[in-house]
Amino acid sequence: MTVYVFPGQGSQKKGMGGALFDEFDTLTRQADDLLGYSIKRLCLEDPEGKLSFTPYTQPALFTVNAFHYLKKIKETGEKPDYVAGHSLGEYNALFAAGVFDFQTGLTLVKKRGELMGQSSGGGMAAVIGLTESEIAEVLSRNGLHRLDIANLNSPTQVVLSGLTEDIQQARTIFEKTEKVQMVIPLKTSGAFHSRYMEDVKAEFASFLDTITLLPPAIPVISNIEARPYGEEVKQHLIDQMVHPVKWTESIQYLMGQGETDFQELGPGNVLSGLIRRIQREAEPLTIEKTQPSDAVEHSVTSQTDTIENPLGSVAFKRDYNVKYAYLTGGMYRGIASKELVVKVGKAGMMGFFGSGGLKLGDVEEAILYIQRELNQGEAYGVNLVHQLNKPHKEEELVHLLLQHRVPVMEASAFLNITPALVIYRAKGLVREQDGHIKCSNKIIAKVSRPEVAECFLSPAPERIVNKLLKENKISLQEADLLKKVPMADDLTVEADSGGHTDGGVAYALLPSILKLRDRTMEKYSYAKEVRVGAAGGIGSPEAAAAAFTLGAAYILTGSINQCTVEADTSDAVKDLLQQMDVQDTEYAPAGDMFELGAKVQVLKKGLFFPARANKLFDLYRHYDSLDQIDKNVRNQIEEKYFKRSFEQVYEEVKAHYPPQEIQKAERNPKQKMAIIFKWYFHYSNSLALSGSEESRVDYQIHCGPALGAFNQWVKGTALESWRNRHVDKIGIHLMNETARLLTDRFQSMSSATAV
Structure with missing residues (x-):
């Protein structure tokens, strides 16, 4: 050859x-x-x-x-x-x-x-003697986050690209590094391939x-x-x-x-x-042309390659630089871990880091880790959960995403458009020479209601844009461009699922929002189509096939990824999740939207949390203060649920609320009751994440029936044990099996028609 x-x-x-x-x-x-x-x-x-x-x-x-x-x-x-x-x-x-x-x-x-x-102010340098992973480790260890790997010329010759001062700093460090044979600055005017x-x-x-x-x-x-x-x-x-x-x-x-x-x-x-x-x-790449249907150890590493998966929108895969029209959702408090996101990204899919409930410093650390590991253009994003009563928290996270040039945001649990979303969208808008508007900061919004979908399909609300202009948070040019683009690049229609959900039925919800999308596109004459994907209940090839058949441009999974090696939750939680079936979930109040009565779906098998959480909400609805609660009921909550008195809980939470919130609670007994009850939701979540044996029955584990379907699908295979479940292998296996299933079904239908 x-x-x-x-x-x-x-x-x-x-x-x-x-x-x-x-x-x-x-x-x-x-x-x-x-x-x-x-x-x-x-x-x-x-x-x-x-x-x-x-x-x-x-x-x-x-x-x-x-x-x-x-x-x-x-x-x-x-x-x-x-x-x-x-x-x-x-x-x-x-x-x-x-x-x-x-x-x-x-x-x-x-x-x-x-x-x-x-291009000016940049440079390149070849490092000879280290492998790509060894170079990445040196960059990470020395805080050289602004350098990119530009050329992988041989297994031990790698070219770095970045700002001149960073290249000079890296040269000094690498010349002192063991195994490095030589560092050669290249004669280039800019930081090419970066x-x-x-x-x-x-x-x-x-x-x-x-x-x-x-x-x-x-x-x-x-x-x-x-x-x-x-x-x-x-x-x-x-x-x-x-x-x-x-x-x-x-x-x-x-x-x-x-x-x-x-x-x-x-x-x-x-x-x-x-x-x-x-x-x-180096060894030759071995290309697998065919794969048995029961194979679960698919790989997209340097030793194997898979046939291109035909499912989903070609434009979606192109725009996000992914091989598969497959996303993993940003599970709360970092359960969708930085390691999970990297694993998914390196496999040609896109994962969202679960920033909800984390401190900004922890989120920043995760972003830097992801960017160091995914330094070859792989896709990734960060989840932003709506902060109903704390809009400043949304803006703080958005400024962090902008600071580190995070290219994609997953917007979750929003009831409408907020200023933080508009700021993120505005700062990525540029009019190109041909007149087209480029959106660098992409938003993929999770929606489960048509009215919320319409908000994201529409341009930014004028009242918010005007307010941000007055506050000098966006420019006049950005305000003008915001009128011409939708708030979201893509919508993920979330049916019955774990976490925040309205319990929607995919067969009704997805076609409705697709039609809404078409009407909105016609109304605003957007230059680019807003694609619609599907989430919720997807834990088997049959479910994924149904989503793509309904017209989904991509699919997003959540619950099935919580029971993987990479998910940052306790082994105790994963052991429980591995045993669940499709009927083993229940709806409970959402701790972050407790007063509104918003619901999340959680695991109920072997746990008291769903019943106890619903009991707390019933008490909140029926009473205006803690003093009105029956003494026996109060004792039960303090002894069985909280393991401490209401007063002890209140003293604990006061340190975590702004002074003005505590002042309001002192004046409003019902608000004080809500603050104390909401403590239980944080407590139960922390118990689960840590795997604490203190009160195992109080674990709060967000989960939908999709995981039960997944457990049934992989029963009797290597994937039955969560210790063999890696998030990338699951995604590839699910997508490839879905493609085979659809091929077989369509061939069968064609044969029947011919007869």
């Missing part, structure tokens, strides 16, 4: 191209006309010393690489089996595959070089919209996926600017295709050397 590879920036040298300019004189003249200078003179003589400057380097390399390829085709008369290029070289691979002609390719590269050449190229990426995307591209006639290995290009050529070229070049994995993939003859076409032999090193130090 023949593979042609094309080098990228760094391979340029004076004299490159030689006689090729005369051999391909027509194309040379085209290049001169397009560029406005002599490409031959630049490459052969470089009289003004411009060859090392990015705006000149990239067109020069593209031209010379292209001529080497055309010369090779002229000599052999045969095209290769695969093509690949390193960074800029990928444009030559696409040229070789017929995606664009020479002039179009040079036009693209010229623009790319100009934009990248404008987060710092986002502005360049946006401008290049606008330019690329004007160009027509064709599907590849030869398989081209993508830098950002290390797999052959699909249909989304433009998006790959756009994303390449901020994503690392997965050169090592690309070569491993090609090695796994069989006996391979790699031929480097272009100046020098840098890639040839890297390929020899990869062949010595």
Whole structure:
């Protein structure tokens, strides 16, 4: 098998191209006309010393690489089996595959070089001797959070990208690190293939919209996926600017295709050397073309690859850079842990960190961990739970998300739009050169009622926008842009589920909100469709298949992920969850919305919490103060539920409420009763998270019947034990089995129709 590879920036040298300019004189003249200078003179003589400057380097390399390829085709008369290029070289691979002609390719590269050449204040450095994971550990240990991994050139040659001062600091640290052979600063004007190229990426995307591209006639290995290009050529070229070049994995993939003859076409032999090193130090990727239906140990690690899952919206997967239209929800108090989010992200899905009920410092620590681990453009987000009586808490978290450039928010339990949501949305809005509005801060809203869905489908409320303007929390331009986009990019329709829920029926709720979406899209004439996904009750392939058949663009799971290795709750809770069935849940008051009577669904099997929580709410509804409660009932609550007196609870909670809230409670006995009763919900939640044996029957465990269905599905397999349940394996297994189920059902229906 023949593979042609094309080098990228760094391979340029004076004299490159030689006689090729005369051999391909027509194309040379085209290049001169397009560029406005002599490409031959630049490459052969470089009289003004411009060859090392990015705006000149990239067109020069593209031209010379292209001529080497055309010369090779002229000599052999045969095209290769695969093509690949390193960074800029990928444009030559696409040229070789017929995606664009020479002039179009040079036009693209010229623009790319100009934009990248404008970047300043950044740099790159190659670290030789450490693996990717070892480098990530050094970065994490030394607080070098602003550096990105830009190129994975070989198993032990990794290029870092970031601000100049951070690169210099990293160089000093890595030079003192054991096993590091060398740290080589690269001669670049900017922090290429990193987060710092986002502005360049946006401008290049606008330019690329004007160009027509064709599907590849030869398989081209993508830098950002290390797999052959699909249909989304433009998006790959756009994303390449901020994503690392997965050169090592690309070569491993090609090695796994069989006996391979790699031929480097272009100046020098840098890639040839890297390929020899990869062949010595790394194993080929083994590609699994088929998988048995009972397999549960699916993997998307460096040793295996899975067939692309066809379910869900292609646009959704593209926009969030995921392989599967599959999300995991942000379970409260970090049960959806940072480790869970990373595991999901590395598997080609998206998880939300459960920030609800956590201190800002803990959330920030989790965000930094996730960003360190998911440093190759993998998807992730953070959950924001509505704070009914504490809007400032919402804004504090939003400012943290903005500070750390968290790209996606999951908005949960909202009854309407709040200022915090509008601020997050506004700060991500930019009008691009072509007039389109780009939303960098994406909101995926969980909704279970049509009126709430309509709030998120509509632009930001004018009264909130005006208020934020007066408070100088948003700009005039942001206020104007807010009028033209919906508050959410996507809606997750949540039917009967764990946690906050209205007990909706998916078969009625999802079609209704899809129709509402269509009407709202028509009303506001949005440029981009708001997609609708499904959550609630999804714990088996049959349930997932029903969601996709109803029209869901994606699915989101919750309860089934709480009973996994990565979930940050106690083993005692996971042992209980592993044994539950579909009927083992009950509705109880929600502690954070106790006074409103909002409900959450919780585990009831073997637990007293649901009954006790409902008892407390009944007492709150019927009485105006603690003094009105029957003495025997009071004693029962203090001795059995709380394990302490009301007075002791009140003294404990006073330290956690603002003084003005306590003053209100002193004046209003009913409010004081609510504060004391709400303590039980925090207490019972803490018991469960810690696995305390103090009062096991009082565990508050949010859970829906989906987990019971999941337990039945995996009964008798390795996944029956939660200690074998990893959140990424569950997601992939569920999506692949759903695809098989739908395929079999549709084939069966087609056969029946034919008969």
